[in-house]
Amino acid sequence: MRHPPRSVLLAVTGAVALVGAALVPVVSASGATPACTVQYTVTSQWDTGFQGSVTITNNMAAVSSWSLSFDFASGQKVTQGWNGTWSQAGTTVTAVNESWNGSLGTGASVSAGFLGSWSGSNAVPTTFKLNGTTCNVDAEPTPTPTPTGPPATGSAPALHVSGTKLVDAGGAPHRLLGVNRSGGEFMCVQGYGIWDGPVDDAAVKAIADWKANAVRIPLNEECWLGLSNIKPEYAGANYISAVKDLVARVESYGMTPILDLHWSHGQYTGNSAGCSDVHATCQKPMPDAQYAPSFWSSVAGTFKDDPAAVFDLFNEPYPDRATSTTTQAWECWRDGGTCPGIGYPVAGMQDLVNSVRGAGARNVIMIGGLAYSNDLSQWLTYEPTDPANNLVAAYHVYNFNTCSTESCWNSTLAPVAAKVPLVAGEIGENTCAHAFVDQVMKWFDDRGLSYLGWTWNTWDCSAGPSLISAYDGTPTAYGAGLHDHLKALNP
Template identity: 60%
Template sequence: MRSPSPRSAAVTALAGAVCAAASLVAATGAVFGAPAAGAAVACQVGYTAADWGTGFTAAVTITNRGPAVGGWTLTYSYTGNQRLANGWNGRWSQSGTTVTVVNESWNGSLATGAAVQAGARFAYSGANADPTGFTLNGTACNGGTEPTETPTTPPTTPPSDGTAPKLKVSGNTFVDAAGAAVRLRGVNRSGGEFACVQGNGVWDGPMDAASVAAIKDWNANAVRVPLNSDCWLGLDNVDPAYRGAAYQNAVKNYVGLLEENGITPIVELHWSHGLWTGNDNHCDTAAAECQKPMPDAEYAPEFWSQVAAAYKDDTAVVFDLFNEPYPNNLQVMDYGQSWKCWRDGGPDCPGLTYEAAGMQDLLDAVRATGAQNVVLAAGNSYSNDLGQWLAQRPADPAGNLAAAWHSYNFNFCEDAACWDRQLAPVAAEVPLVAGEIGENTCGHSYVDTLMSWLDGHGASYLGWTWNTWDCAGGPSLISSYDGTPTAYGAGLRDHLRSAP
């Protein structure tokens, strides 16, 4: 969405959240039948492991075959020197060779037939045999063997309790250093695009460890961080306290905090320079005080040169080139030309009153630094149109380019027919990230439907926004920075927490 007006708290960007825990490389899953007489739980446990020689990711799927339970504790043992590093979707611990997993507060209740997944990373040397016996709530699970399915996509990496994964593109999927697939699902954290240029600080609200812990508690594994080019570059229109090195260090500190919590930071150019007063303008100034139709050639490439240089040695950081290009909405060029403008900028943007940088220019600025980070290029018409994204996408020598798309209930492309027509072909070829999703009703029926479609196509998504604004003024996920959700936010939170 377009960003807020200069003093408004109802900014238009999105977030998306994530918790990816599943589909690991196939291994034998053991089916465990009825427990001993008088036991409270009948259970079935499936175990899979993705092994890279010195470590592995283990996933357990617990299915309740007995009466409903309000909490669970799983134990099993290894026969080698496997050592627990971290775990997710449960409280993992290890004593000797015995591993114990206790439910989290939000996934302890299992109705009859319900299943829950949890995962962890381990290090080892020597042999790495799968465990053969499991105990749930003190009762041994036993039985036959589950059918083994061969996955058609790489295994999915769950959120980490440690450093965020280093990412690259493999086909239409993000993968980590071990080759496991990663879907980015989380939230946007707005503020860095507007507070600084308005003289109100660098951020809007707390950006500390407690606020990140609250985001993580929603099972999010990615946070999109909108930025301002004037503030990063230290232009004179910005208060000296909030520009240049002060701004850059604040961004660096927040990016580091996210990574320490296993959360992927997506840094994004949101507000940029360039005077546009024609159709669909949002401010009558060249300064980066609102959403512009296209990034400017004067400052935007330099912004990305500096950002890429700062993070080129950290491929856990994802770059989102420009929030919401909208050359198709200016009424100065036809649809086909607007896509050429989107890609190439400059003379290919007839009628624009400042020189634009195209997505190719910004990508070139990133790659010229040597940065190999994953880069997102958002589509046309406020990023809601991907109709010519595949045909016009910029060339990336690193092969690490993904498509970004924004979707709200009031956009043009807001139903499954449009998603099937425009998004499915893109998602089949490159990773698709719905960088902003939301609805202005403060309900969640639209995003529920959208997230299900995106899940079915292996796409990533982030909800807009983790800010305590009046939900009536724009999609706001929370009413308090402790993570208390709005009605809209509850829909995203519950979906993230239940996601495999």
């Protein structure tokens, strides 16, 4: 998708009249001192709203910045906040320090407050995390309970291309059937965090419980490279570490991680521009020559010894919206350089393949076509050269795309699938139903091809579209289509 919903920056406003007060005590574990504690207080509550506050105490090493996160269980919404930058994505609330209260020494505390809305009940959050560390529990590790579903196996398959199939190390065909996990492309550049919602073991296990075997992870090149416009806590080594951790969790459940360059640098204000910003704040028509090759050299160097990881070079190219001819668009797509209608030097798909292979990585590479990866009509003609012979054609399809019918798939996709592996990296619809994705999955199933649903986030299914209403894996009406289908394929 070009425009995933953003986390909302909540403005600080003046005081309002409030009545009543209720204190919610911290529930502390016995034993060692917790790494951090959070006192959550409901100071006032009325018919549809309430005022709350949090007092955070840091018992770890001193930090120069802090980010607190917790989840509401009863549909509450934060509407305003102070003493921190407050945001909410689905059920997950995040408060990030202001410029003047970021330092938190060992044993030091800080308080922040907010206004919120509620309906039905106003249940107290049960888990709080400070900079990713769970608070109000013993600092010493506790045994991990035995999962009730499929256990983590650590057996994500090493993949390579063999003819028209993706195969594992033993040569058995392997279809990628799973979901996208959006967030890593936009949260960091917007200054709210790294992921949109939880990506801990329970959250990844919920994906595996759908019988998914692949997770596509959209990334932001400026965050990975640690450019100066990104908050340090979400940039460079911190961002890379978070990505590596998520990849490890995905693989621990036997699922294939697909690392995707989603948002990139370069100013484009032409036809179908998603933003006018030079920074990586939206989908650009092509990757930029300034940073994208460096991004892929670094990503490839990081994961070159992990043959289970797959690289998706660029989310949704659309040079066809900028250039005047189809030939110009495909030449720009493959060769980059100075492309008509695009005001920054472009890195072509051949440049990015060279960056990956130059870093010593032989991992499988996915490459989408034109028209936001919906047009593969000349993909074979302009296919880049790969010394590792490990290229896969990537395709995106939604009910509102041009190529969204069986006749188009038969005429443009089938010839590609007859030559190289074909993966639909994104499938979806904006109807909050699943009739269209059901049709897509049947066409791909009949040909033994791969697909991943957009997206494993708790957004409005008509705006996202979103597969889930909660990170425990509860499907939306739209997500039920993929959920039930994967379960039927792997009973």
